[in-house]
Each structure stands twice: as structure tokens, then as C-alpha cells.
Amino acid sequence: MKLLWKLLRSHLSVAQTVGFALAGVVGMTVVLTALQAYRDVMPIFRAPDSFVRGDYLVLSKRVGTLQTFGLGSGGFNEEELRDLRKQLFVREVGAFVPADYRVKGSVSAGGVGFSTYLFFESVPDRFLDVETETWRFDPAQREIPIVIPRNYLNLYNFGFARSQGLPQISEGLFRRVTLDVELSGAGRSEHFRGRIVGLSNRLNTILVPESFIRWSNERFGGGSGAKDPLRVIVETDGPADERLAAYLSSRGYEAEGEAPDDGRAARFVRLAASAVAAVGLVFSIMSFYLLLLSIFLLLQKNSRKLETLSLLGYRPGRIALPYVALTLGLNLAVWCGALLLLWAIRSRYLPLLETMQEGYTPSGVGLALLCGLVLALLLTALNAAAIRRRIGRLGAGKE
Incomplete structure (x- = not known):
């Protein structure tokens, strides 16, 4: 391994390696920050006293002409209450008596x-x-x-x-x-x-x-005797669920205070986090191709050495090992750098979130750590597969 590395690293470009590392750190930092910021912000939306919280909705039916003339009850019958309780976004339903x-x-x-x-x-x-x-x-x-x-x-x-x-x-x-x-x-x-x-x-x-x-x-x-309730109170998973607004509209139900509109803020946060994460993934893909291009150039410069090693009996997987190790090390370094930047960014916005809600508790960073590690290993695996394939073709004299 050491002899192979000394033989093959002679044409390694420091500038290209640094360029990959910077692009990789930027991309992974954007992805992890978007994920972690979304998880840190959502507890504010889900808090019982949140200014954007709408877990409890008071529903009634629209008053029609029949009700105006005293015809028809306008209440919720048992079938309608059962249908309301069956909805996936509904936790509990209670009737006003x-x-x-x-x-x-x-x-x-x-x-x-x-x-x-x-x-x-x-x-x-x-x-x-x-x-x-x-x-x-x-x-x-x-x-x-x-x-x-x-x-x-x-x-x-x-x-x-x-x-x-x-x-x-x-x-x-x-x-x-x-x-x-x-x-x-x-x-x-x-x-x-x-x-x-x-x-x-x-x-x-x-x-x-x-x-x-x-x-x-x-x-x-x-x-x-018992009458159908004219109003019901519904505990939901939150008005951010688009299915809730669609269900109320299809059934002709009205929510007091137009609480479902409060979910636009939560939907905007989810959309913004997704857009930011998508930009981060673009940077990560660019860094992946930059590293792959750098290694392919290095392989091309070392093509004669690779052919000689193949003639000496070295298998393509053995020859590719130093390059795979280099890729793994760089991706893990990018992951560590992104975590440091995530910690710095998070330390700036958490105090602001704490002022928005009494007793605020941020989400853990375990999911962000795991996603970063998975992304680093995935990029390494893709690079390793491409490197082995390239070395195999060089060793066979196809290029």
C-alpha cells in the first residue's frame, strides 16, 4: 500500500484537491444546515402556545337556505363524525353540547x-x-x-x-x-x-x-333527546397538512378563525428548507465530479505505471486502493469540516429561536450527523466504482 502510494502520488495536484474539498464542504454544509435548521424550527410550530400553531380547530357547517327557514338540522351526524375521526391527520374529535x-x-x-x-x-x-x-x-x-x-x-x-x-x-x-x-x-x-x-x-x-x-x-x-352537534372541535396534526384544507373544502365545513391558513408559514419553512438542501446537493454533486475528474487526470498521467503494475500481477482493485483511500479521507474531512460549520451556524440562530418560545428545546443533531456520514460514504462508493472501472480499462490497454 505504501509503495503503491509513493509510486502513484507523484502527479497529485494540491490545488485540485483543495478545490474539491472547498466545494464539498460548502455543499455538505448547506445540506446539513438546511436539514438541522428545519428540525430546530419545527418545535416552535408544534408548541401548544405557538403563534403559528393550529392543532385545535372548531368546525361547523355552512348555514344554508334550509337552516334559515328552520328546515334541516345543520349538525354533524354520526356518519360524518366517524368519517372525520378516520382521517389520518385527525387525532381526536369532540362535540360541543x-x-x-x-x-x-x-x-x-x-x-x-x-x-x-x-x-x-x-x-x-x-x-x-x-x-x-x-x-x-x-x-x-x-x-x-x-x-x-x-x-x-x-x-x-x-x-x-x-x-x-x-x-x-x-x-x-x-x-x-x-x-x-x-x-x-x-x-x-x-x-x-x-x-x-x-x-x-x-x-x-x-x-x-x-x-x-x-x-x-x-x-x-x-x-x-340527543341532537346532532352543530359544532365540533378537532385536534389535528397541525394545519400545515394540505390534506386538512382539502378535506374541509370538499365537505363544506368551516373552521373558526381560518386556522388552516396558519399552516402557510410551516409550508413555507418546509419549502425553503427543501430549496436550500437542493442547492447544497448541487454543490455536493459538483464536488463529486471535481474529485472524480482530478483522479481521472491523475490516472491518465500514471497510465504507463498502471500498465506496468498490471503486468507485474497487481489486480485493478489493489491498484485502485490508494485512490479509494484518498477519496475516503477527503470525503470524511469534508464531513468533519461541514459539521464544524454547522455547529458555528447553529450557535448563531439558536439564541434567536429561544427568544421566540419559552422553554424552547432544540432538536438533536444525530440525524444531521448520520445524513452527512451517509452522503460522504455514498460519494466515496461512487468514486471507488468509477476508479476501479477506469483502472481496469487502462490495465487492459483499452485507453
């Missing part, structure tokens, strides 16, 4: 009284974004825990209170407000105490526990 009776709420503050009709709904507890230990109802205590949308408080503070000359209310004080709730229906009318236990950013409705809805519908409802 409305109160089937009249609700009136009253509150007094600073000598001023407010009274208005309300509506109650419930959803399965797993879909709540409010953690509370008091989310239960006991008929003996006559107290109803209530979760309202946070934007209700914002509308009061920044709209109604300002226009009426009333004081603004902090979130802590708002949670201490007690409502006098009157439920009436089925020939009954009873008073309860309502207590606000949380503010929801996810659901734009007045929520009460499922146990209370079931109990109160039996007591005050019309007794017409």
Missing part, C-alpha cells in the same frame, strides 16, 4: 347592575386550554364553574368600559366576579351562583362542565 334551556346572568358592581341572556356549552375536558382543579359540578352546592373567552374581557376593558366611563377590570379581579345565574325551562326556574374559573384563548364560547350540561339538560331541557 349546548344548553337546551334559557340562561340569564346578572352581576352587580359598584352599585351598577348588569343583566343579560347567556348561552352555555361544554366540550370534553381534554380540549380545554385552562387548568383548574374546580372544573366539576355538584348539584348540592348550586355553584357553576364557568370558563369564558379571554377576548370577552378585552372587549369590556378596551371597548365597553371606555365608552361608558366604567373602570377596567384586571384578570385576577375578573375571576373573583360572581354571577347570579337563572336557568329556566320545562316549567322550572332556579337560581345558581356562577363563578369564573378561567379564561380561554382557544374556544370562543361560554364553557361549563359536561356533568353540569348533562344534569341541567335533563332538568330544564325540552326533553327532545
